[in-house]
Amino acid sequence: GQQLNQSPxxxxxxxxEDVSMNCTSSSIFNTWxxxxxxxxxxxxLLIALYKAGELTSNGRLTAQFGITRKDSFLNISASIPxxxxxxxxxxxxxxxxxxxxxxxxxxxxxxxx
Amino acid sequence: xxxxxxxxxxxxxxxxxxxxxxxxxxMGHDKMYWxxxxxxxxxxxxxxxxxxxxxxxxxxxxxxxxxRIRTEHFPLTLESARPSHTSQYLCASSEAxxxxxxxxxxxxxxxxx
Numbered sequence: 001g002q003q004l005n006q007s008p009x010x011x012x013x014x015x016x017e018d019v020s021m022n023c024t025s026s027s028i029f030n031t032w033x034x035x036x037x038x039x040x041x042x043x044x045l046l047i048a049l050y051k052a053g054e055l056t057s058n059g060r061l062t063a064q065f066g067i068t069r070k071d072s073f074l075n076i077s078a079s080i081p082x083x084x085x086x087x088x089x090x091x092x093x094x095x096x097x098x099x100x101x102x103x104x105x106x107x108x109x110x111x112x113x
Numbered sequence: 114x115x116x117x118x119x120x121x122x123x124x125x126x127x128x129x130x131x132x133x134x135x136x137x138x139x140m141g142h143d144k145m146y147w148x149x150x151x152x153x154x155x156x157x158x159x160x161x162x163x164x165x166x167x168x169x170x171x172x173x174x175x176x177x178x179x180x181r182i183r184t185e186h187f188p189l190t191l192e193s194a195r196p197s198h199t200s201q202y203l204c205a206s207s208e209a210x211x212x213x214x215x216x217x218x219x220x221x222x223x224x225x226x
Contacts, residue, residue: 031213042119042203042217043156050212086153092213100146100171101215103156 004104006089012110019076021107023089028069031092033101034061038085046087047074081111116140119204119218126194127226134189134221136204145187146215148203149173156203162187194225 006023013019023032031050035043047058049065049072056063062075072089089104117138126132138145143164148156148171158171162181176198177191187206191198201222205215 033214035217040220040222042205042220045214045216048212048214088156090215100158100161101213105155106153108153 004089004091004102006087006104006107008107009105010108010110012112013079015079015081015111015113017079019079019083019109020073021087021109022071022073023091023104024071025091025102026070027091027093029091029093029102030069032063032065032072033090033092034063034072034074035088035090036085037088037106043088076109079109079111081113083109084111085109117204117206117216117218119202119221121221122219123222123224125224125226128193128195130194132191132194132223134202134204134223136187136189136218137185138187138206138216139185140206140208140216141184142206142216143184143209144207145181146205146207147171147177147179147187147189148205149175150201150203150220152201160189194223196225199223199225 034046037043047063052069054065060077086106086108088106090101120135145162147160149159150156157173159175160179162168168179177189179189201220203220204218207215
């Protein structure tokens with residue numbers, strides 16, 4: 001099946017630093033989603049992207065849908081301790097009634113004060 | 114804010130017991146999903162449903178079964194729990210249409226002794 005590779009796998013950063021993570025696929029997608037998961041909770045949607053080249057912001061978060069439709073990146077500016085968690089990308093390709101998402105392997109973010 | 118609820122949040126049970134994990138959503142979404150996730154790892158789709166009386170197996174083989182008798186309710190059942198079933202189980206739902214944003218419950222953490 002399709003695979004989404006996220007990098008980096010994990011990262012330690014200082015509070016206030018900017019963060020960048022990306023997601024690459026062997027196949028194209030029509031939709032890219034970015035989720036954050038806190039320990040013991042379900043993933044929460046951060047940003048949704050629907051067009052190749054689209055750049056979308058949500059507060060300190062910015063995400064882009066790659067031109068090739070095979071990649072996406074997420075940036076977090078001026079990180080704070082509550083940014084700690086696991087970030088997952090997810091891709092979707094419309095194929096009739098199929099509505100399954102393919103999830104990435106996750107990027108674990110830890111912030112030091 | 115997504116209105117999707119999972120119970121119980123935590124379950125510790127002995128081998129061989131039958132269990133049902135509950136999932137309900139109040140958003141009127143047609144599509145519902147079950148994922149299995151080991152701590153800090155990627156999500157694996159085990160079941161999904163496109164509407165009442167529709168259920169399909171996901172990408173990861175699972176010994177669990179599901180039913181969809183009502184739109185808002187998508188329970189998952191394990192007839193005979195085993196230690197290999199120990200994991201976190203996440204339920205999600207999405208509305209019909211192309212956007213395919215899935216909203217997740219908080220999850221059930223299952224431990225089989």
